[in-house]
Amino acid sequence: MFRSSSSLYAHIPCPVLPRCRLPHCLFSHGLQQQVQLPDELSPSKQQMKHSTVANGSVNSGKESDPKRLSKIQPHISKKSSVEFSETVKRVLPQPTTAVKRARQEVSPSKSSKSPTVVTPSSTAPGDGAKDAPVIYILPVKPHPPALHSQRLQLAIALAKALRDKGLSSTPNNAASAKEHEIASKTTSLTYVNTMKHHIISLGKRVKSPEKKANEAKDIPSERILEHLPRLVHTEQQLGENKYxxxxxxxxxxxxxIAGAASGYETCDRCTRYFKVGADGQSECLHHWGKPYRVKGSEKKFSCCGEMEGMTAGCRTSPNHVFRITHYPRLAAMIPFRVAISGGKFPAAVALDCEMGYTTLGTEMIRLTILEFPSNNVLYDTLVKPIGDVIDLNTQYSGVTSVDEPGIPSFDAAMTKVLNDYIGADTILIGHGLENDLAVMRLFHLKVIDTSILFPLDNPELVSRGYKRSLKSLASSLLQRDIQGSSRLPAVVRSTETVGVVSSDSTTPNSVVEPGASGLKQEGHDSIEDAKAAADLVAMRVRFMLTLEDQRQAQATSVASTGANGK
Known part of the structure; x- marks a missing residue:
């Protein structure tokens, strides 16, 4: 700022003395000792003395003239001082956004009057420490990933989630520490999404085992089994869902049999027409993921993100594989069986099969049966297929080999199942059971399928054959994450060891050695999937029984009220 050549304001004292630090101020800095400013702007006499001495070099060099001051002073009023103050505010440079952010991120002073900032080491839940009255945003070096206001808003939401779910006795402290941890590890592009995902994950936390046990005790298993037949699907529903x-x-x-005499099939992965078992068979290039559509864009594959139709595939397999869904063809290869009546069979079981590709199409390579509603493991075993193995589909089945000794054949496994676990009146529970029954070659009409029991909200998609996945149902209704990328450990745990299980024990007796069980750290866990389907059905039954109890209580209350009125 440079002094105006006309010196329009040189005769007026600076209204912000003695705080003005402009090197070339438009106002005078040498008259404040003689001019009496308004009370709002006048400094103390001692400050004015020091300011006069300090600012002597800024004055025009002329000595003060009392007559001149007497002419100037009447023109100085409170209104003009305020106007000049506003002018100076517009002239002074405003702090930049970077300066504001730096000021916001400065940690509170360590004086005794200021509150103590909560450090991450003191925010562990359940440590007996007293929770902070407010949420502190801790500084991040070299610079924070977001503005202070945005960080505070997300930290408040995090503390609310911790408080509502009862996950911390000091939610404010825990939220401050967790927010600081995320802010230190993320950038401005990933900070907001990371915080939101963490808050959402807290809302999906599974209830404690004690709460689950209390809920299960509210409605006994006998009532659940009595009500279960009401959920069995009709024959028409089964036909509409390809049963x-x-x-x-x-x-x-x-x-x-006549139609399949040529020996040619359509590959289930790349849709190429090929001859089964032909020498010199070409490799199969395909996308192993499913196509999905984002609003306003073309379909993309979940495996690689490529647009549909751009490339032939992102993965190469040594062989083509095929799947048969035509029931007469399935019966021609392996005959279907029917459960027998009579005998002591469970009233309901949950089952799940893992499948692999053979020269006969898709065959069962693992079978799991659980008791309902206790979820005790009745039978869990690898199964040696009838056809020659082409691909065990390890990515989804988790099975790497079915050649170890002790693994039962298909006939042996199904004979035991139909003799001990599944009778004509046994209700089968599962997800997409039409596929499981097809590979088991079992004809059974008493079925509860969770993909039918919990349909999509969009009727148009339902009419086109779309269904909710078991993973989606378990996540939204059970708050349970299943079918992850590494569901099984390298060495199978005792409760998940593949083998035959006695009905009086929940721990399978291993048929093969755990190290040679044929299971890897990939694929689905059939026990986990069967439990999820069983819990979904049990949840629906408990909900319906609770509604019935409420209606009966209301009816009884109304009847008693009417009787008292009479």
């Missing part, structure tokens, strides 16, 4: 509702006739089987 086999009648055994294939001999004529249908003969026609299916």
């Amino acid at each position: 086999m509702t009648a055994l294939p006739s001999e004529k249908d089987i003969d026609e299916a």
